[in-house]
Every structure is written in C-alpha cells, then in structure tokens.
Amino acid sequence: xxxxxxxxxxxxxxxxxxxxxxxxxxxxxxxxxxxxxxxxxxxxxxxxxxxxxxxxxxxxxxxxxxxxxxxxxxxxxxxxxxxxxxxxxxxxxxxxxxxxxxxxxxxxxxxxxxxxxxxxxxxxxxxxxxxxxxxxxxxxxxxxxxxxxxxxxxxxxxxxxxxxxxxxxxxxxxxxxxxxxxxxxxxxxxxxxxx
Amino acid sequence: xxxxxxxxxxxxxxxxxxxxxxxxxxxxxxxxxxxxxxxxxxxxxxxxxxxxxxxxxxxxxxxxxxxxxxxxxxxxxxxxxxxxxxxxxxxxxxxxxxxxxxxxxxxxxxxxxxxxxxxxxxxxxxxxxxxxxxxxxxxxxxxxxxxxxxxxxxxxxxxxxxxxxxxxxxxxxxxxxxxxxxxxxxxxxxxxxxxxxxxxxxxxxxxxxxxxxxxxxxxxxxxxxxxxxxxxxxxxxxxxxxxxxxxxxxxxxxxxxxxxxxxxxxxxxxxxxxxxxxxxxxxxxxxxxxxxxxxxxxxxxxxxxxxxxxxxxxxxxxxxxxxxxxxxxxxxxxxxxxx
Numbered sequence: 001x002x003x004x005x006x007x008x009x010x011x012x013x014x015x016x017x018x019x020x021x022x023x024x025x026x027x028x029x030x031x032x033x034x035x036x037x038x039x040x041x042x043x044x045x046x047x048x049x050x051x052x053x054x055x056x057x058x059x060x061x062x063x064x065x066x067x068x069x070x071x072x073x074x075x076x077x078x079x080x081x082x083x084x085x086x087x088x089x090x091x092x093x094x095x096x097x098x099x100x101x102x103x104x105x106x107x108x109x110x111x112x113x114x115x116x117x118x119x120x121x122x123x124x125x126x127x128x129x130x131x132x133x134x135x136x137x138x139x140x141x142x143x144x145x146x147x148x149x150x151x152x153x154x155x156x157x158x159x160x161x162x163x164x165x166x167x168x169x170x171x172x173x174x175x176x177x178x179x180x181x182x183x184x185x186x187x188x189x190x191x192x193x194x195x
Numbered sequence: 196x197x198x199x200x201x202x203x204x205x206x207x208x209x210x211x212x213x214x215x216x217x218x219x220x221x222x223x224x225x226x227x228x229x230x231x232x233x234x235x236x237x238x239x240x241x242x243x244x245x246x247x248x249x250x251x252x253x254x255x256x257x258x259x260x261x262x263x264x265x266x267x268x269x270x271x272x273x274x275x276x277x278x279x280x281x282x283x284x285x286x287x288x289x290x291x292x293x294x295x296x297x298x299x300x301x302x303x304x305x306x307x308x309x310x311x312x313x314x315x316x317x318x319x320x321x322x323x324x325x326x327x328x329x330x331x332x333x334x335x336x337x338x339x340x341x342x343x344x345x346x347x348x349x350x351x352x353x354x355x356x357x358x359x360x361x362x363x364x365x366x367x368x369x370x371x372x373x374x375x376x377x378x379x380x381x382x383x384x385x386x387x388x389x390x391x392x393x394x395x396x397x398x399x400x401x402x403x404x405x406x407x408x409x410x411x412x413x414x415x416x417x418x419x420x421x422x423x424x425x426x427x428x429x430x431x432x433x434x435x436x437x438x439x440x441x442x443x444x445x446x447x448x449x450x451x452x453x454x455x456x457x458x459x460x461x462x463x464x465x466x467x468x469x470x471x472x473x474x475x476x477x478x479x480x481x482x483x484x485x486x487x488x489x490x491x492x493x494x495x496x497x498x499x500x501x502x503x504x505x506x507x508x509x510x511x512x513x514x515x516x517x518x519x520x521x522x523x524x525x526x527x528x529x530x531x532x533x534x
Contacts, residue, residue: 004339037343039339085328085331088324088328106328108335109329110332111336120300172502188313189308191304191307191312
C-alpha cells in the first residue's frame, strides 16, 4: 500500500487524538518504525493491521473509525490540498460525483505508483446515485461515506448516504441528493496557492 | 448577420478568450472570459493595440504585420502595468474580419488568481482546469518527496558518523579500531598491535595514477584479511597507513610469522592494467601484556616506534618493539644512510 494512504491514517490519528494515541497504534500494530513515509511503498498487510489497532485504541467499531478518516481527509486544516484537488473535479456536487470515476486515473497522473480503489458511479433517477467501490481494504466504502458527507457540506448540498457491502471487495454507497442548494457551500478559488 | 451572431455564440462557448478585429485593428467582439479579464484590468476593448502588445515575433508592427502571421503562434502581453503574457493565433473570418484566439499558457496560475477565474470561465473541454489540478497535485507530491529527501540526507550523515568501515578497502576504520581497543582493555585481554606502512605508495600514485594507487590499497587490504584470523581486526587508518589488532596473540614468533607473510606477498609486483606497481610493506608491532598494563595509546606508540625502526633499517621488514628500541634509532638511521 502506498505511503500516502498509510500517512493519511497516521495523520488522522495524530491530528485528531494526539501523538500518544498514534504511539499506542504503532505498538499494537507491531510496526518496526514510528512514522510512515509518504512516498514509500509498504506491505499491503500493514494497513488493515493499523486500522484494527486504531479501532482498538479508540475503542470504537472499525467502520465508524473509517468514516471519520474520510471526513478528516476533506475537512481538516492539514488536508486542505486534498479537498482542493477533489473540488477541481466538479463545479457542483453532482458534477463532482461524476468525476469520481476518474479519480483513480487522476491520482495516478500526479503520483504514478499510487493506486486508489476503483470507483464507479451509477445514476438511478434525479438525485439518486450509487457509488460502487472495489477496494482490497474492507471498509473503504465507509471512508468514501465520510468523504462524500463532507464534500456535500462543502458544496452546500443536503445529501443522505447509506452504506452496504454487496460482496467482499464490493461496497456500495447510495447517495440521495435531497436539496442541491441547501446551504451556502465553502467557496472554491481556483487560484489559491496552498503550497 | 444572423449567421455571424450564431457563430459568435459558438466561439463564446468554445473559445471564451477570443476577440474579433477588422483590418484596422478595431475590436468588434470580445469572448466572455477575455471580457472579464479586460474589465478587471479597467480596459475598454476599442482597438487591438490598446489592449494587447505583440512581443514575438518582434517584426510585427501594426495590422498588416499581424495579418501576415496568420495561423502562426504569437506571443502577446495584455495590460500596461505588470502585463500578463498570453499566446495567440490569428485566423481570417471573412473579408476584413479576423479572429484572434488567446490562451493563458504559462501565466495560468497568476491569471486565475488575478482575475478570479472559475471553472465556468473555461469550456468543459479546456485543459486549463486539469493543468491547475496537476500543478497542485504535483506540488504536493514534490513537497512530500523533498521532505523525505531531507530526512534521508540527515539519516545518511548520521549513518556515516556511525560507520565503522573504510569505503575504499572495506577494512575497518579508526572509529572501529578505537572501539575494539576499548573492548580489549576493558576485558584486560592480551593482544598485539601491528602498524603497517606501504612504502613507495606515493610513487605509484604519481606515476601510474590514482586508480593504480587504489588498486594497491585494495590488494593490501585483501592480503591483510587473508593472512589474519577471523577475529583479528584489519584497519585502514587513512592514506597508506594500516593497523592490525591481533587479540590473544602475543607470541613474538607467531606475530613475526604473520608480518613476514604479509611483507613477502606485497614485495611481489602488483599488476594493474598491464603495468606493474612496486611497493613494499614495513611493519612494527607491540604487545599488550595485562600483567604490565599500558594505556592503549602507549601500546600504539610502541608499535609506531617499531615501524619506524623497520623503515630506518631498510624497509620490507618487521620489528617487534623492545625496550632498547628508544636508543636504537640513531644506530639504525646510520645504518640506512651507509647502505
């Protein structure tokens, strides 16, 4: 698994709960290092171990933790560049949803060895969508729930989300856009330098 | 006329950074995004030359020159104070009418900030948004990479400080030798230190080059490893200075045997790319006896004194330190001088 993915989990633990929680995770997951490197590749078995350890340390079910990670990814101060990159995907929420099909390719354009789970958007009538996630990590759909919930807020859209596991490695997030202009979303300025 | 209106609507949708000019340079229409830019700059689109300057090709002056560049790439500057650079192309539309289409090109990052441009200011097929995306994504990726590089550079320095190996020969370095001697002294174990020097090494370096010199040093290292036991420690102190530490070996005959084999092997010429390198080894040794404890520095000094005695006595030989060596130097040097 790419270091960027592992670093996201590490960032969530440290930024939300502090270094102490992360050190407990390191100990329980039995990592032989303290910090992930963003640009290194790690054994695929490490990531689920870290997620289980985190769920154990926080004493919360792993699906909940994963949804929180998704929320963190697009709403925390330190992950602002990621929110911006996702906002580039669409001018409105529905446009953004449709851009998720390309997310895997877009990510690979920026970081060639970053392979994100494949996602497919289905449309089932006005405001009714489903996002099919094919991920090797169980609960990836939960992460997307958190991402989508926060991005809906970001666009000022009221959306109801639901998660179900259709098969191993096939999770489906259903999205019901209730009100497209529910609130004033966060502004997105194309030219703001976050670097 | 209706046709032209339809056509400008098409152009506005596909090329929002275009303008329509006549052969005198009067502007007849401006695309919506270019309109926004001009408004921000406080410019009125009356005449082409009041809005844009052609920077390249430099020969272009006035409309006839511009029209002569039909279909070719133009480098233009928009605005007066701190102008923004754009690329453009002119194509004829109908008699006396021309379209100039513009692109933000390399100024895109500045321009979107300066003119508060949004996704809707670019046609859906335009690559500008993708380019901005790539710039931000690559910047973030590069930052992560350079952070890693900084950390690795720091780790490399730290590792070098801790390193105990001489990179050229693979032998131990001075740090490793000091640690080994510390250990032997803390256990109060007997051992022998042998100082070895390559004679005529500088001559090899000077006449046959550094590659030949390096080869000689590596040959010396190979011989030292082959002629010693696994527990012995072969050290390159730097340059052509070597040291052997022989734990639990204090018998003068055995030590002299080790030294003699090394000296003999290095006395043979060393071939290097068809040429022969001639060197010799001088050695001096001193033993540490736990019953008469000396500091490790003192033992090393004795080994060095013995080494110099070997050199003065005509090189390619081994001398074991003995108490009368301190008086010997004069006699020995006289002997060398009379040879």
